[in-house]
Amino acid sequence: MTQAFRSLDEFRALLAQAPAADLTARKEAEARNGQLTKPPGALGRLEDLAIWYAGWRGTARPELAAPQVVVFAGNHGVTAQGVSAFPAEVTEQMVLNFEHGGAAINQLSKAFGASMDVHALSLDTPTADFTQGPAMSEQELVAALLTGWSAVGDETDLLVTGEMGIGNTTSAAAIAHALYGGAADDWTGRGTGVDDAGLANKTRVVAEASALHGGQGDGIEVLRRLGGREVAAMAGAIARARSLRIPVILDGFICCAAAACLAATEDGALDHCVAGHASAEAAHQALLGKLGKEPLLSLGLRLGEGSGAALAIGVLKGAIACHSGMATFAEAGVSDG
Numbered sequence: 642m643t644q645a646f647r648s649l650d651e652f653r654a655l656l657a658q659a660p661a662a663d664l665t666a667r668k669e670a671e672a673r674n675g676q677l678t679k680p681p682g683a684l685g686r687l688e689d690l691a692i693w694y695a696g697w698r699g700t701a702r703p704e705l706a707a708p709q710v711v712v713f714a715g716n717h718g719v720t721a722q723g724v725s726a727f728p729a730e731v732t733e734q735m736v737l738n739f740e741h742g743g744a745a746i747n748q749l750s751k752a753f754g755a756s757m758d759v760h761a762l763s764l765d766t767p768t769a770d771f772t773q774g775p776a777m778s779e780q781e782l783v784a785a786l787l788t789g790w791s792a793v794g795d796e797t798d799l800l801v802t803g804e805m806g807i808g809n810t811t812s813a814a815a816i817a818h819a820l821y822g823g824a825a826d827d828w829t830g831r832g833t834g835v836d837d838a839g840l841a842n843k844t845r846v847v848a849e850a851s852a853l854h855g856g857q858g859d860g861i862e863v864l865r866r867l868g869g870r871e872v873a874a875m876a877g878a879i880a881r882a883r884s885l886r887i888p889v890i891l892d893g894f895i896c897c898a899a900a901a902c903l904a905a906t907e908d909g910a911l912d913h914c915v916a917g918h919a920s921a922e923a924a925h926q927a928l929l930g931k932l933g934k935e936p937l938l939s940l941g942l943r944l945g946e947g948s949g950a951a952l953a954i955g956v957l958k959g960a961i962a963c964h965s966g967m968a969t970f971a972e973a974g975v976s977d978g
């Protein structure tokens with residue numbers, strides 16, 4: 642594939658040109674939904690989900706046949722500040738675990754019939770510690786965005802982006818604080834499980850990062866200054882999915898921070914996304930509120946890897962199976978109200 646973009650401005654231009662949903666297919670799906678053998682609205686959010694999916698796939702009676710889970714891994718210089726309960730080498734060790742099929746996301750992908758790919762991004766070269774300077778150069782960010790962009794399969798009809806990166810809840814918190822303001826502790830949580838002293842230290846790091854980088858540029862610039870390679874790759878994949886009209890299920894706090902960088906850069910950039918779940922990471926619910934997304938599931942997960950979103954594939958499959966498979970009142974000879 643020829644390189645889709647060579648600079649951040651070219652990536653911004655692609656975001657600005659992103660296609661909308663097919664309104665005709667959406668309207669036809671709404672009409673079909675009204676004729677199905679159930680009381681109006683009785684399938685609750687499943688009805689909205691099926692109509693949303695139909696609009697993005699451009700057909701009133703869609704199938705969901707090829708879901709793809711893609712997991713990106715990156716290392717973070719900010720781990721030098723002691724922000725995680727786990728050592729940085731766990732990122733690489735977990736990549737091996739993903740490759741050998743031993744992680745939670747391997748099992749969930751299999752359980753919901755999704756393909757799964759893992760992309761490790763320059764693990765030997767952590768991003769710069771963003772309390773000292775920008776996490777990435779422009780070219781490093783372009784490379785990470787391109788990794789995500791290129792990871793999306795042409796035949797994919799639903800995308801889940803997951804991540805693995807020790808230290809990345811600090812990156813996500815710093816992104817959210819830079820984008821939405823408030824206090825550093827509004828956005829800082831325990832991640833893999835830091836104790837009270839660890840949480841206080843992490844909050845200091847987020848505050849210092851925002852003081853250094855806040856208020857400078859759009860969401861893409863925030864991503865360059867405070868993101869990580871796997872965070873950027875998720876943003877690139879979500880943007881590529883949009884260009885192909887592939888619906889996306891967002892995962893937890895880090896995935897949503899990546900998505901927020903797109904939303905802050907271009908209005909409507911996440912119209913092709915639904916929120917798979919509410920993570921137990923303290924600020925995820927608030928971040929979902931900023932994105933205007935209502936989570937499908939709330940199961941106390943705080944794993945990442947795309948795990949909550951992968952579970953929500955099952956919900957979406959259920960919604961589409963009902964929408965596309967049910968008989969209408971006329972077909973079934975059932976009296977409508």
Ligand SMILES: O=C(O)c1ccc[n+]([C@@H]2O[C@H](COP(=O)([O-])O)[C@@H](O)[C@H]2O)c1
Binds near residue numbers: 831922
């Ligand atoms: O998805 C979430 O909401 C989530 C919440 C807490 C932790 N994580 C995972 O834990 C790792 C980051 O935690 P930490 O404490 O190292 O910043 C990273 O690999 C994430 O996938 C993920």
Ligand SMILES: Cc1cc2nc[nH]c2cc1C
Binds near residue numbers: 735946
């Ligand atoms: C073991 C482990 C697995 C993970 N998966 C995603 N983030 C993780 C963090 C840790 C520490």
